[in-house]
Amino acid sequence: MxxxxxxxxxxxxxxxxxxxxxxxxxxxxxxxxxxxxxxxxxxxxxEAMVRCAHCGLHLPESEAISKAGANFCSQAHATLGAKSPR
Ligand SMILES: [Zn+2]
CATH class of the missing domain: 1.20.5 (Single alpha-helices involved in coiled-coils or other helix-helix interfaces)
Known part of the structure; x- marks a missing residue:
């Protein structure tokens, strides 16, 4: 036991x-x-944030549309182009 x-x-x-x-x-x-x-x-x-050259919106670099050395938030703003800063 x-x-x-x-x-x-x-x-x-x-x-x-x-x-x-x-x-x-x-x-x-x-x-x-x-x-x-x-x-x-x-x-x-x-992720790097960039500024839309037309409306000034900040967005991730991967979502931005680059055109002529500037970043835009959408295709429409890329077509309209950069707006001069006020
Ligand atoms: Zn924009």
């Missing part, structure tokens, strides 16, 4: 130790990957 009890306790102790070690390893991996992901997101979010 004592022998069986010893093996049950040894088995449960081994399971507990494995779980604790796995949790520590998972937490360490999560903490290591967290700053890198945040840095990548910050780079993706920071």
């Amino acid at each position: 004592g022998k069986v009890l010893f093996w049950v306790v040894a088995f449960l102790g081994g399971l507990l130790a494995t779980r604790v070690l796995a949790q520590v390893a998972a937490k360490k991996m999560y903490n290591d990957s967290l700053p890198k992901q945040a840095g990548t997101q910050r780079v993706v979010e920071a």
Whole structure:
């Protein structure tokens, strides 16, 4: 009887130790990957803003229409051209 009890306790102790070690390893991996992901997101979010040469609207550079060295918010404003600043 004592022998069986010893093996049950040894088995449960081994399971507990494995779980604790796995949790520590998972937490360490999560903490290591967290700053890198945040840095990548910050780079993706920071997009250059440009000003429409006709109406002055600010918009992301990827959505702007470039014409004759100026940026415009829409095809209509690109056709109308740059308006002289007041
Ligand atoms: Zn515009």
